[in-house]
Amino acid sequence: MRLKTAALLVLLGLLTMLAGIGQLTFWAPAETVTASVPSDTKAAPLTVIDQKLIALHDGPVKIKIQGEGNFIVATGRPDDVEAWVGKTAHNTLTGVSADQKSLEVSSADGEATAPSPAGSDLWVSTEDASGDLDYTWNPPADGEWSLLVAGDGTQPAPSAISMTFPNNATTPWAVPLIVLGIIIILVGAALPFVAKALANRRKDDDDDHPGDGGETTTLPIQSENPLLPGAKSSGTTSPVGDEGRRRGAGSEGPALRVTALAATLAAVMVGGTAIAAHATTATPEATPTSSSADAAEGGTPVMLESQLQRILEQVASTVDAADAAKDAAKLAPRVDKMELQIRTQNYKIRSTVSAYEPRMPVRATKLQSSVISTKRDWPRTVFALTQGEGNVVPQVLTLVQLSPRENYKLWGSAPLQPGTNFPSFPVPRKGTEPVPASDSTGLAYSGNQALEILSEMLTNPESPNRSKLADGQSSPYIAGALAYQADTVKNGTSANFKFTHTPVTNQTVVLRTADGGAVVVGRLDFAFEGTPKAAGDKLLLEDDSAVFAGGKETTTGMVLNFAESVAVYIPPAGSADPMNLVAATRGLVGASFK
Structure with a gap:
C-alpha cells in the first residue's frame, strides 16, 4: 500500500510540474x-x-x-x-x-x-x-x-x-506549480523509506516492552458523544497493548492523508491558473504620465530641440535663396513682420546701390542656445542663438508661429552685442516660461517698461532713467546710436533734427531666464526727421535713402525710417543690477520728403 501511495504522489507531482512547464511553453499566451x-x-x-x-x-x-x-x-x-x-x-x-x-x-x-x-x-x-x-x-x-x-x-x-x-498576459502560477510538483515528487519518492524506518522503530519498541511480563492498565472508552449530565459510563474497558499498537502501526491513514492533502493543493493551484490567466489578459487602462499634467498646465515645451533644428535649417535655406536672388517673394514661406520688411527694403536698395551692405545671413548652425516657450496656445515663440558662416558674432533669432496650420516664421534677427553673454535659460526639454509683456511679476521691470526705458535712452542721452540700463562700453549699440545722432546735429548746421525711438508693442515677446529674470525681444521704430532752418537751405540724402525718397535733395525736409531689432535682459525683482541690451541692430525701411 505504501508503494501505491508513493507512486500516486510521484505521478501527481509529475502532472503538477507538467502544468507549470506547459504554461511557459505550449500553453503560454501569445506574445x-x-x-x-x-x-x-x-x-x-x-x-x-x-x-x-x-x-x-x-x-x-x-x-x-x-x-x-x-x-x-x-x-x-x-x-x-x-x-x-x-x-x-x-x-x-x-x-x-x-x-x-x-x-x-x-x-x-x-x-x-x-x-x-x-x-x-x-x-x-x-x-x-x-x-x-x-x-x-x-x-x-x-x-x-x-x-x-x-x-x-x-x-x-x-x-x-x-x-x-x-501581450500583457502573464503566467504567475508557472514557477509555483513546477516547484510544488518537485516537492510532491520528492515526498512520494521518500515515503516508502520513511514508512519503513518508522515501522522498524516501532518493532524495536515492541522488543523492549514485552506484553506478557507486566501489568496491563485499562482505560475507559469514551462514548462517541459526550455524556449528558447524570449519564453513567458503561464501564467497558479496552486494553492498550501489543495488538492495539500493531493495528496502529499497520494502518495507512497518514500516507493517505498526505496524498489527499497534496492532491487538493495541486488541484487548487492548477485551477487557480485559469483565473490568473483570465485576470492578467484583461485590457489594461492607460495611466496618465507626468507630462499630461504638465501639458494641462502649459508646462510642456512647444517643440523638441530636434524640431527647432529642422525649422532653423528650413528658415536658413529660405533666407539664403531669397538673399541670393534679392527676391522678397521667396521669403514669404519662412519670414514675416520686421525681418521681412527689413530684408525686402534691403533688396530694393541693393538693386540700385550695389555697394550697399547686405543683411547678415541667417544660419542654422552652430546652434548655441535654444529658448523654447511652454506657452501652448497660439501664437508661439522660440528664440535661437546661432553663429555660422558670415556671422561675425552670434545672432538672436526670433521665430513665431501664429496658428496651428501655419509654420514658424522669422520675425527678427539681431547680432549679440560685443562682449555680451547671452543669458542662461532652462534646458530645452523643460522649456521656458513666457511672461506677458505688461507683467512685471518677479521682475525688476515688465517687458514693455524695459523697451520704453531703452527707447527713452536712445532718444534722450540725458534720460532720468539712464541708470536703469547699462550703456557706454557695456552697450556699444546705445553708445553708437547716440554718437550718430550727435554727429548729425553737429554737422547739419543748416537744419533742425529730431530723433524718436518708439516701441512697437504688438511684436514684443518676453521669456523668463534661469535666474528668475527675463529677456524681452521686440521692435523699435526709429524716425529721423530733418527740416531746413531757412528758406533755400537744402538737405542732401545718401544714395540708400534716395531710393525710397525718389531724390537726393530737399528744401522742405525729410524723414528717414529705421526698424530696430532689440533684445534686453531684465534682472529679477530685488536685484541691484541694471538691465542690459543683449542684442540690437537696425535697418533702413523707408525715406520720404516732407
Whole structure:
C-alpha cells in the first residue's frame, strides 16, 4: 500500500510540474495581440490614433496601414494634433475591444477637406508611404504623443489599420506549480523509506516492552458523544497493548492523508491558473504620465530641440535663396513682420546701390542656445542663438508661429552685442516660461517698461532713467546710436533734427531666464526727421535713402525710417543690477520728403 501511495504522489507531482512547464511553453499566451479597425468605419479625410491607445501597452507598437495612393503618418503632441485637425471631419482610434480583436473608433463630423499635414512644424517626425506601411511606434521623447494619418486632405484617410501590441498576459502560477510538483515528487519518492524506518522503530519498541511480563492498565472508552449530565459510563474497558499498537502501526491513514492533502493543493493551484490567466489578459487602462499634467498646465515645451533644428535649417535655406536672388517673394514661406520688411527694403536698395551692405545671413548652425516657450496656445515663440558662416558674432533669432496650420516664421534677427553673454535659460526639454509683456511679476521691470526705458535712452542721452540700463562700453549699440545722432546735429548746421525711438508693442515677446529674470525681444521704430532752418537751405540724402525718397535733395525736409531689432535682459525683482541690451541692430525701411 505504501508503494501505491508513493507512486500516486510521484505521478501527481509529475502532472503538477507538467502544468507549470506547459504554461511557459505550449500553453503560454501569445506574445502579441493584434486589433484592427472595423471594416464598416465611416470614411474621413483624417484619422487620429489617440495617445491613450498608443500608451495602452508597454513596449513598441507595430502599426500596419493600408491605403490607396500616398499618405503620411505624423507624430505630435495630443493637443497639437487636436489643434491641427480643428473642425475637419475625422476618425479617432481610442481603444481596444474587450476581446482585443477590434480597435474602438469614434467619428466626428466636420469640414470635408483639410490642407495636407505634410511639412507642418508641429510634427516631431513623419513617415511617408504609398499603398502599405508597416510602422513601429516608439516615442520620440517623454510625455504623451498622438499620430495623425492622412492623405492629401481631400481624399479619405486610410482606414485599414491594425495595431499589434505586446501581450500583457502573464503566467504567475508557472514557477509555483513546477516547484510544488518537485516537492510532491520528492515526498512520494521518500515515503516508502520513511514508512519503513518508522515501522522498524516501532518493532524495536515492541522488543523492549514485552506484553506478557507486566501489568496491563485499562482505560475507559469514551462514548462517541459526550455524556449528558447524570449519564453513567458503561464501564467497558479496552486494553492498550501489543495488538492495539500493531493495528496502529499497520494502518495507512497518514500516507493517505498526505496524498489527499497534496492532491487538493495541486488541484487548487492548477485551477487557480485559469483565473490568473483570465485576470492578467484583461485590457489594461492607460495611466496618465507626468507630462499630461504638465501639458494641462502649459508646462510642456512647444517643440523638441530636434524640431527647432529642422525649422532653423528650413528658415536658413529660405533666407539664403531669397538673399541670393534679392527676391522678397521667396521669403514669404519662412519670414514675416520686421525681418521681412527689413530684408525686402534691403533688396530694393541693393538693386540700385550695389555697394550697399547686405543683411547678415541667417544660419542654422552652430546652434548655441535654444529658448523654447511652454506657452501652448497660439501664437508661439522660440528664440535661437546661432553663429555660422558670415556671422561675425552670434545672432538672436526670433521665430513665431501664429496658428496651428501655419509654420514658424522669422520675425527678427539681431547680432549679440560685443562682449555680451547671452543669458542662461532652462534646458530645452523643460522649456521656458513666457511672461506677458505688461507683467512685471518677479521682475525688476515688465517687458514693455524695459523697451520704453531703452527707447527713452536712445532718444534722450540725458534720460532720468539712464541708470536703469547699462550703456557706454557695456552697450556699444546705445553708445553708437547716440554718437550718430550727435554727429548729425553737429554737422547739419543748416537744419533742425529730431530723433524718436518708439516701441512697437504688438511684436514684443518676453521669456523668463534661469535666474528668475527675463529677456524681452521686440521692435523699435526709429524716425529721423530733418527740416531746413531757412528758406533755400537744402538737405542732401545718401544714395540708400534716395531710393525710397525718389531724390537726393530737399528744401522742405525729410524723414528717414529705421526698424530696430532689440533684445534686453531684465534682472529679477530685488536685484541691484541694471538691465542690459543683449542684442540690437537696425535697418533702413523707408525715406520720404516732407
